[in-house]
Amino acid sequence: MTASERHRATRADTVVDPEPDRAAERVADGIEEGALVTVFGRCTVEYDGRASSTLGPGDRHVMLKPDGSILVHTDEGQQPVNWQPPGCTQDAELADGDLRIRSRRSTPDERLDVRFEQVTQVSAFAVDDASELAISGTEEDLRERILDDPELLEAGFTPLATERQTSAGAVDIYGEDHSGRTVAVELKRKRVGPDAVGQLRRYVDALERDLHDDAELRGMLVAPSVTDRARELLERNGLEFVSLTPKTSE
Amino acid sequence: MTASERHRATRADTVVDPEPDRAAERVADGIEEGALVTVFGRCTVEYDGRASSTLGPGDRHVMLKPDGSILVHTDEGQQPVNWQPPGCTQDAELADGDLRIRSRRSTPDERLDVRFEQVTQVSAFAVDDASELAISGTEEDLRERILDDPELLEAGFTPLATERQTSAGAVDIYGEDHSGRTVAVELKRKRVGPDAVGQLRRYVDALERDLHDDAELRGMLVAPSVTDRARELLERNGLEFVSLTPKTSE
DNA sequence: ATCTTGATGTCGAAA
């Protein structure tokens, strides 16, 4: 029975407290098979690339995905302590008597080395997943909400375009008000700080240059709410704010 | 032997293809013991909170950490498809004959429900990890590099303060040039786009207001490089750029 | 608790 057949025959393949050579073999097989491989044990981790990091000995959970990503998790935090993104090259070997898992990529050149001084468990899972995540309550939902009912922004507002290009990037909604004045609308799905105001200001500046427009051009920030500093910045820049939430329900 | 003693006696506790009631018991025990619990199997996932999402049936890897975080991983992507942050309340129960794992929190009110129609494996790991990650190549390293040798920015530059507060936020490095002109320095560890220029501009504007200074005030962006658009914005706003990398080695 | 910004951010889309 080949490794590939074993992979197909069972959904999970797990070894407990393997010797390092056996562990290395199992991990390498799992990678080869396109399985989702997990390793738990005592290890050290070295990373070098965009930044560099070192992590001393401790018990961690390592996950290798068939898309080439790798995640090293401690018992704390939502984020992995070390990782590599999809597309990396992974390998598992016996190095000086220990299991060593490496991941490399180029552009940018980055590598991750995990060395186990003790392996508690190795598992290889066959994954069958055809479903996609359906999400709502995003900025896209906010845009649709406004396009369905433009008066949510202001009586007489008419959307003319979405993602209208300017020399500073694309404006979320481009339209005009009841009196025909141009309005640039920037959407944010949640409470905004000064950064969003800066973004809107860049678009308004760019439109004024692009249009050579003497007529007043309005910039409108649409979000559930703004921070105090953001509100100050809005006023100082002559920009407006409309409160609106992406979630229609509740 | 109590659950706590069993937890102490072994580093990993794994069951394969458990019945749903047994799986629920094992997960609940693991949570109780403060273990890092993993579950692999066919499940659906529902999330509701800041946004909402639904995920149809598929094989996924679920990790519950003793700090209250939960991660649901598919076979693709560095990021979990669904999750909850640390501090959430977790529970595992038998619901209509299936294993159901739930996580809830308040402020904001958010909940995650994972329902397994098939459980392939449940593991509970005892984690012993005293090491902390040591990282280099961050913006903090770039700041130290400059404070060690201010001439890296420009001959005659003198740092006067770091994180100097303005009405628009804190300036990374505040100093003066050879002729005594005030310089506001914004640091970025990697190539920057228009957002960083807007940030620097806010600080320079704020300083001009705060200082009531008629003398020219210089704004300097320090990063490895800038995008074309960012360079345009710099010139238009009379701001300067100095190329510098946080990593001294290589 | 809210605000602000950095991050090995990650991710996706468009040029």
Place this chain on the structure above:
DNA sequence: TTTCGACGTCAAGAT
């Protein structure tokens, strides 16, 4: 490939 902005961003420090 690079650029750009959204993200249930997360996480940390300050107020």
